[in-house]
Amino acid sequence: MKRGALAAVTLGALGAAVTHRLWSSRERARAERRRIRWQVVTINRRPEEVMPEGRLPEPLARLGESIEVQVRDAPGGRGTELGARPHARIPSGVEEVMARLGGEDPRQAVRRALRESKCLIETGEVLRADEPAARRPAPIGRPPAVAARRAGGEERR
Amino acid sequence: MKALCWRGPGELSVDRVPDPRILNDQDAIVKVTLSATCGSDLDLLGGHGPAVRPGDVIGHEFLGEVVEVGQGVRRHRPGDRVVVCSVIGCGRCWHCERDMWSLCENSHPGPGASGDRWGGDTAGMFGYPHAMGGFRGGHAEYVRVPFADQGAFRVPDGVAEMDALFASDAAPTGWTGAHLGGVRPGDTVAVWGCGAVGQLAARAAMLLGAERVIAIDRHPERLMMTERHIGAETIDYTRSDVPADLRERTGGRGPDVCVEAVGPEGAATGRPRLPGRIRRRIGPGADHLVAVREAVRACRTGGSVFVLGVFAGLADRFPLGMIMDKGLTLRGARQHGQHYIPRLLELMGKGELRAAHLATHVMTLQEAPRGYELFRTRRDGCVRAVFRPWA
Ligand SMILES: NC(=O)c1ccc[n+]([C@@H]2O[C@H](COP(=O)([O-])OP(=O)(O)OC[C@H]3O[C@@H](n4cnc5c(N)ncnc54)[C@H](O)[C@@H]3O)[C@@H](O)[C@H]2O)c1
Ligand SMILES: [Zn+2]
Ligand SMILES: [Zn+2]
DSSP: EEEEEEHHHHHHHHHHHHHHHHHHHHHHHHHHHHHHHOOOEESOHHEEEEHHGGGOOHHTTGGGGGGGEEEEEEEGGGEEEEEEOOOOOOOOOOHHHHHHTTTTTTHHHHHHHHHHHHHHHHSSSSSOOOOOSSSOOOTOOOHOOOHHHHOOOOOOO | OOOEEEEEEEEEEEEEEEOOOOSSOOOOOEEEEEEETTTTTTHHHHHHHSSSOTTOOOOOEEEEEEEEEOOOSSOOOTOEEEEESSEESSSSHHHHHHGGGGOOOOSSSSSSSSHHHHHOOOOEEOOOOTSSSBBOOSSBSSSEEHHHHEEEOOOOOTSOOHHHHTTTTTHHHHHHHHHHTTTTTTEEEEEESSHHHHHHHHHHHHHHHHHHEEEEESOOOHHHHHIIIIEEEEEEHHHHHHHHHHHHHHTSSSSSSSEEEOOOOOOSSOOOOOOHHHHHHHHTTTTHHHHHHHHHHOOOTEEEEOOOOOOOOOOHHHHHHHHHHHHHHHEEOOOOHEEEEEEHHHHTTTTTTTGGGEEEEEEEEEHHHHHHHHHHTTTTGOSEEEEETTT
């Protein structure tokens, strides 16, 4: 094979590889967003303490029929794995961004309920954050505030 | 009440804010008698640290008197003189039960839970309300202390307040570095940084049995203080090639344990500095890893390096290959104070651990913005500015 041709073939292959990688990672991200994953917390208690008589912990029970729940022993004596996921269709695209900003993404509610359940069962109460000291609103469009809310899924009451 | 609030990059002010209230049964309200500045606040002052919002009350090292307790509090009652651990822990999750309190799984209820940022939840903390769980800081007349039975410790009668204050943050941080760094009797230990944390890490190493402790900094007054009050040898890194100096002092082996107590403000050592223009292009903190890198290089083969500095983001130019080639253990942690504070207070009572000398500038809360300025610029030999909200 001539040099030029070889280079072209190699470049072509490289190009294909790059497109493939781009395509698949974007595709993967999209698939990930569509997927309704279980969100799980491990609670440092036995299953019968986590769900006495099969009753859901109060913060999860409050979400009622909108979620499904899974409970299993954690390996190595680490307690109980408590999982939940929303039945609801997960919003996507612009709708998703709006839902997350507004704190309406059902995954955020599930996540908060799981954390609260864990805290309640392990410590006896749901720990509350302080009331913000100064209620002066953060400047509009300030990125940290938005980022934190999106990342955490928890609102300050 | 009065409190020190973050108002914007480089801008602090003492403002009136609502008094804290008991929000959970396991809360106590503490009337603050002393509170101290900490190197961890420096990033935040510049405004390039983790998310802070105007109005956030800062400060996480404090001591005071219990004035109110929730109905679930067993170990404290109004009138108790307590020092409060800067990190909040529930005492009942898997990590707390194993004395890894700064990895508490239940003390971070606020926005911006760390799980998404770090890939795992970490404990809440006082004084970074927007980023670390939603808890106001200690530079205030009153503080709400969640999980008070776990996080507040009675100061024994024989212990001076100015020593006990540092059992909140600086002393347990130093102890965490030396203890989890694996210091054993007979070891040689090097500590980068002679701020309050570095000095107390050096002292912890000695109390854990290290035979030689060498502390590194550039400020003459901090080096002198470390020799005099801690009893460690020192190296001025502006006058010496630190790894070479350490090899010379340790029979060519290098220190068994290296503790980094510098943080992102780390200044370039020995090697020629980049011209200012290039440095500005790369941006501040582009090479804030100097001390960590030096510790990795200086450490003996098979030794251990412990990172105490609070580095917020990603870091490049890290000598990863040396970790494998030299068989090093690299570890870090936020302090697990609840595990160490009772012992620290006991050692303070016996006069074996002293910290009061760190309080170089004691002032009222009203003067706190000036105190932070002194602390930031290290002017006038400032190691820790300490505030008295009720003076
Ligand atoms: N892990 C924790 O829980 C925890 C708790 C408290 C503080 N910290 C961190 O520990 C670090 C030290 O805290 P501090 O309050 O003592 O800070 P500090 O700013 O008072 O002291 C840091 C010292 O490091 C020195 N230094 C700078 N560059 C150096 C270098 N290349 N080699 C040696 N020394 C150098 C400075 O001169 C200074 O004296 C900070 O990063 C702080 O955020 C961590
Ligand atoms: Zn600190
Ligand atoms: Zn805990």
